Amino acid sequence: MSITLNALLEQRSLHLSLVVEGAPGSLDTPISWVHSSESIDPTPYLEGGELLLLTGLLMPERDPGEDFRLYVDRLAHCGIRGIGFGVGVHHAAIPEWLVRQCEASDVPLFSVPLEVSFIAITKMISRGIADDKQQGFARLYRNQQQLLRSVHTLDPVSTIVSKTAELIGGWVALLNPAGTVTESSHRFLPIEMSALGDALTFSVLGEAKFVAMRGYDIAAFHIASPAGQTLGYLVAGYRGEKGTLDHPLVAQAAALLSLAISSSADASRALGRLRAAMMRQCLEGGAELVRPYASDLWDGMPAEPLTVLRVTGEQEALETAQRLFEPFRKSLAKNMNPAVFGMIESDLWVVVSQSNAAEWVEGLLRDSRVIVGQSSGCIWRDLPRARHEAYQAASEAMTSGVQSLRYGQREGAGSLENMVEPSKMRAFADLKLAPISSLIFNLAVGPHGGRGDGGKATVQPDDWTEPDGMSLHAVDVLRTWLECRGKAEEVARTLGIHRHTVTKYMAQIGKALSVDLSDPQTVAELWFACKFTRFPEKN
Template sequence: MPMTVRRLAATNSLGLSVVAGHGHVDLPISWAHAIELQDPSRWLAGGELVMTTGLHLSRSATKQYEYVERIARTGAVALAFDTGTVHEKVPNAIIRAGDELGFAVLSVAKETPFIAISRAVIDELTADQIRTVQAVVDAQEKLARALLDGVPALIAALGRAVHAAVCVLDRDGAVLALTESASSSLPERIRERSGKERSRVVVDDDGHLAIHKLAVSGTLAVASDAALDQSERLLVGHAVSLLTIELAKPLRVVDAEQRLRLAVATMVRQAGGEVDESLLRYFGFESGSPVVATALTDVGPLLAATDITSAALEEVAVPYLLAPLNDGTGVWFVVKSEVAEKVARSVYARVRENSRRSINGGIGSVRPMSGVAASLREAVSAAKVGQVDGHTLVPFSELGTFSLLLSVQSNDVLQSIAAGGLGVLEGYDAENGSRLVDSIEAFLHHNGQWESAATQLGVHRHTLRNRMDKAAELIGRDLDSAHTRSELWIALKARELLQAESNSDHARPPLR
């Protein structure tokens, strides 16, 4: 909080009182200056508290009025008039000038030396500077921490700190990050106003635009209604440095960071909560962070898939851990729970688009960092169901009972379930060109409604009845039994999972 005329006058030990310009006492004092010249204006720069004993002050009321007028015109904030050395009180002309000109005049008690007033002002100015510097340092630390969450997070933090719209463009002029408060026209305004200078400020009808070149990596621009103050300019300069370092990371540094990320992800999956806290913090996590694992399968060549997934995660700019699945069929990543589903869907869409593959995905449930392995198992199970649903992203929480039970089984178990219920029927279909398995599936899907099931198959209901009778004969079971129907339905679901996985490998596994 700056020292103002009001605050100075309220300092009891100084014996000051406001005698004129009462409505103009909230201006900040930049310095306290004792001067006895009849015309001190040439020595003033604005913002000063002028102190005088009135030693050379004219006795003419007109001259006294003009004396105050000259000081006020310089931008000085107040006149402190001593009442013990030359004058017993502040002259009436001085008071009248202060009131009429809107300029504060203070009466100084005779026992108050000017040095005490100067010391009070200087001490407060020093304290205010220290507070300002500390505030800048604190804000710089916040910017550095924000960068852990990516360039967009840094830009958002800078925008809040300087109360302005902020935008970062890459070297080609594409938007890397933009604060929510920025207008959609800001990027184009930056492109039009950028020059060859490293830094420039443009003032136009839209306000102030400070443009800073980021070495060879792009441009940072800050759009504000008014000019930034010194502290805000320091923060912008700090952000420029952070961005330059971040965007100019050598490839070997990026590669080393990704290798470390993979190692930490693997450790988290294997060791849970026993991972070094500093490693987690480096990637933006805490040991107690609630997180969610997402698995992407059938992604194609693993190295390329990992790079594509990493790039997609960098785009959404959230802390993440990333590693390949143990069986080599895909990749998995961990993000904080509050953004998990949004990030998973964004990354799934981007990986699917860039890999040009019909990938599968699953989202695990919320777990602490120590429970990542469990969340990953759920994600893999959900991804397996995603194959059946036509290559989609499936949250574990949305799995039905049958899907949930079957998705956690191995392929060998699924083979046994499917073959136990349908193996004989598939064999018969293969040898005779019949459609017993399809008929049972349609019959069960329509809850035993003959007409609806027959319509789906494109046959007469009597034909369907004959097929059901044949199927019952082959498996030796009563199809009217709820138990038999349940077993067949489970077998069909197991068959779906196997077929989906087989289709991903372009080869359908046998059921026997």
């Protein structure tokens, strides 16, 4: 630890006596050096942080006079750490006016007995400073060794970032050349990177900038490759005033990152391709072939029963989501069972234990740019079926406008209307019902009109309109018939016509469509057609 006035006072061999304690905390403030001077104004020879030793050779006993009226005040403004007064040389005791001035200026004051030489105090402080520097060098060496070991991990970039934050006792973020955070020691950083402004604008390769913001001492380093290409920016912060952050350690981390980023990018691409191939093998039912390599690729395989997740969205969002499962990073993965994952055809596929699938999904859904489809429970050999379920669930989530959906979670999951793109369904419906799109039944004739023509249907011109309540569009009749499950009496009550008329209308509709209305497949197709058709546009 740095040499302080408290440490000096604790040295029994010096027999020092504290007279004025000074400002709170001043006794524990590190001393930069010690200086002896009997000058009326020694401030020109001080830089701040020193301990001043004197015997009061030129000082009056009682009245400080004009020469010494602002003596301590000048020293306080200079940043003196304290005053040591040697008694028994020129003064039997410390002058009262000096004590009062130290109390008024909050400057520590202590007495040095006659038998203790100033050189003894000087040597003590000198040894303390030397020990502090030696400890600092040793600490820096240990920290540097830990950083160097980070280069040899499976994910050196992420490890360097997290290890640097641990060693400085603060936070660290790695930004890409566009200024986006790609790695960080904490999920939420106390400072928005966009707020740093000019601190992230560099004109020289490898430049460093230091700022204080919101109670943090912040250092920003420009990271460049040996060829002079900008690789990104390293930003580190430590709570405290400017200068409290361990800048040399952060500088070394920036240097190591400049070497690790390029090689790590190549390794990450190779690892990603291998994971994708093995993930595909698992989803096709070959999990046992993958198991021998799982500890190297994902740090193991999750325990059964399992859940398959299909994560889709923007490419950048998927890359962020993939980092959530990375077992070698400080993330949710550290506290969960292993997850098998890989990118396949622009989607992120993940196999997790069903017991903590909800926690994984919760972590994914913090990013609104992704959509997650979940399968039902399965075992390893049943993964092909679960893959199909996860694919359907994600597709339905996209169609339904929700961010996450579990297969079979709600009514209609996996149904045709949720799986087929709406415009295609409308096109199918319009084509299916085109033969009856202009077919209108005239209620002014037939059994209810008294003209005995059986309510014959007529095809009217496009600009024809019928008085309200005097006609029925064939599509509406078909839709009502389907909703009533083909029960003529129920259709008749709904439409307000005779059941025999319903039978005749349906016979004409079946003939116009050239279909058998007793065929279940035909009925199903007509149901979706009536649901999505734009007909009738006119009644």
